[in-house]
Amino acid sequence: MTISGLDPQRWLDEHGDTLYRYARLRVGEAAEDIVQETLLAAWQGRARYTGQAAERGWLMGILKHKVVDHLRRHYRQRDVEIDAGEDGIDGWFDASGHWATPPGDWGGDPRKLAESTQFWSWLERCMERLPPRQKLVFALRDLEGEEAEVVCKEIEVNANHLYVLLHRARLSLRRCLEGQGIGATFPEEGLK
């Protein structure tokens, strides 16, 4: 079954954990299917793999496509109505527009955060609590780094609506991460 060393079972052994982790954060439970689709697509398209890119980078490229595809499909299927009350954000500012609970001090080194398993599992947990639409735009825009205009086109929302969704998602996530204890675990540098 092995063709010039390109073998899905070996990919699964060598890159499976990385691919799975990446997908899990973005598509949750569907990660297993997405990783399978990715490895199969890679196997079917193996003739196009020139060997110039690192194998992992090549697989990650395919995975990213599958993830974005899945997010888009999921969004269309759900056809979720925007529900302003759903996330509770309206209660996070008082009547005079001030923070009801002001953001705490947390900062630290982005590299340390990125390398910490803790951070990503918090993020996964916090993302799961987002309403589906917010989760989708957050995953596309902030995690995948897609341009705002591209996201608008992909999921057919106008720019203002996208900004609202992103703002709410970011507010929810920062609040949730803070609740998980990010401030205490990764304190702002220079304040200690």
Place this chain on the structure above:
Amino acid sequence: MIDCRRASELVSQSWDRPLTRREKFGLRFHLLICAACRRFERQLALMNRVFKRGEECPPEPMPVEVKGRLAERLDRAIQASTPPQSQEGNRPPRSE
């Protein structure tokens, strides 16, 4: 004078679109006097920097049962599909 709610909107939107001069001015003034919104601004900037490093996120071993299932499903799918390189030569002649 904008409030924290509006300021937080502008901080967020500054990642997605260029703010107008007026918005920038209003936001800058607000940030000057509001530590809470400054912290929000820093938090978003930090998250953004961490997400850019998303691929450095340490892989967590996938659960054994997931890996087992994946290995099995891959095997089946690959056996079910004809390897393309064997189609060359033994393809039946096209009947017109």
